[in-house]
Amino acid sequence: MTKEKLTNLQQTALKVREHIINMSGNGGCFIGASLSCADLTVYLYNEFLNITKETLNNENRDYLFLSKGHDVPALYGTFVELGWLEKDRLKNHLKTNDFIYWHPNRNIPGIEFHSGSLGHNFSVAAGVALDCKLKNINNKIVVIVGDGELNEGSMWEGLLVANAYKLDNILVVVDRNQFQANFPTEELIPLEPIDKKFESFNCAVKKIDGHNFEQMEDAFKSFPFEQNKISVIIAETVRGKGLPSIEKRADRWFVNFTQKEIEELINELHGNAKANLISKTLMVR
């Protein structure tokens, strides 16, 4: 990867994180998961997926399904930086005059399907992948899933079926941020060894640092990893990445910060002093 490309991606990701942080007040958002997958969405839309503003409805386009759903602020931010969504619309976050709420929906250009109920979008993606295969379209169907989402049986059921029909145009990206809603995954419902679990379902698996664009480039550019197999990238990420004061914390899953806290967090994002966070975490689950 050229230095220029790397710098561009890093700068875009920084702006996306600013958008996410700005959505963490006035009702708040699922900030931890949004920050953990922001580098992935920035890379995928800028470097990997064959989709542009002009081809959002093109029959041959690549698809991305955000199955974990609650990290949609990362998508909103990414879409703003791509020019698909007007920046001013982010002010409508959670407002009744727009469709920018806590989970994805198709009223936002670029969002392929709604999600929020975990364990759904893999099978929806498999339906899309099947149709594309039957029509000999050489495109890529990416599904971002959460690690907590892997608790859902429908995820594994879907893999069985997609494997049976050799849907190797599917790429699953696991945002492995080590947390589900309230707990570290390994404390509540242990997932490791995740790679072996996917491999035993006949998937071809790669593990990368989900915040390292060069590692992403190496892994994504080698898709499909093996013929007739579903490709899986386990992206090791950090919940709350970019904000040391909330990183890797179970209690900063969903947050609703004050304007002052948000300003301090944006400072913190740019490498300045840590924010002084007083707001308590809302326990919504």
Place this chain on the structure above:
Amino acid sequence: MNYEELLIELISNDNRYFVMTAENRAAMRGITNQIKNNFIDTGITEQTMIGMAAGLALRGRIPIVHALATFLTMRAFEFIRTDVGIANLPVKIMGSVAGFLSEANGPTHQAIEDVSIMRGIPNINVFCPADIQDFNIGIKKVLQHENPFYIRYLNLPNIVEHNEFEIGKSEVFGNGNDIAILVYGMLFNQAYQAKEILEKKGYSVRLLNLRTLKPIDESEILKAVKQCKLIVTLEDHFITGGLFSILAEILLKNKITADVLPLALMNKWFKPALLNDILEYEGFTFNQIAIRIENYFEEKNF
């Protein structure tokens, strides 16, 4: 034309039709090779099948999904509601062996709340044909409709010749004004014969084969309520949420009331057995239906 022939015809004229099954091939066993480019068996995975159907529909396909009605509408309920209902995708959901048709399988296989839960989902319509001929007459329009549909699939022979079909219109037999029997699905045959018995006894009877429960033929039902002394709702379904509830909703909405005798499953699962023995045990043979209606009618002293 039977169902398999219909599927072949639909697919050969329109590549959008896509047949799916969660390893329940009864309805299309003989044609899977002929439609193999428009067919997938997902195995025993109702949820994945519905999710994939939504994905296929996003690509412009019209998926026709098949499984046993209980597993399809209940195991996969949230997938139907969330992936098909919210997005209003034209997925056609064929539930087999619904109601009494699960015979001796037992309560696990008794879909007797399917109408209630499917009609509660916005955008999803409900078609419950009386027999194989009624199904064949109606299914083409149902499949061609732009909305998702839940269908109580069945293969029972017909005992009457059915009329042409329109979504939201019932099929009316007779214009009697003592008793109106409202029915859907496999109990139509019993209702038709019960009507004949009641007529021999001197009652004036009409019979509404409702066909689609959503949209419901409100005007024909209101006409029956206005013109008949007694309304009977007859269904192999729990009393809650099915036809009796639909009628109650219509009456309340129109600020009228009526004498209604509901013949349904009263908050219990039915006795598992072969079909004719179930009907006898639960009181749903045409003779028993006629007696139950007659007794109620005489009690009321209309």
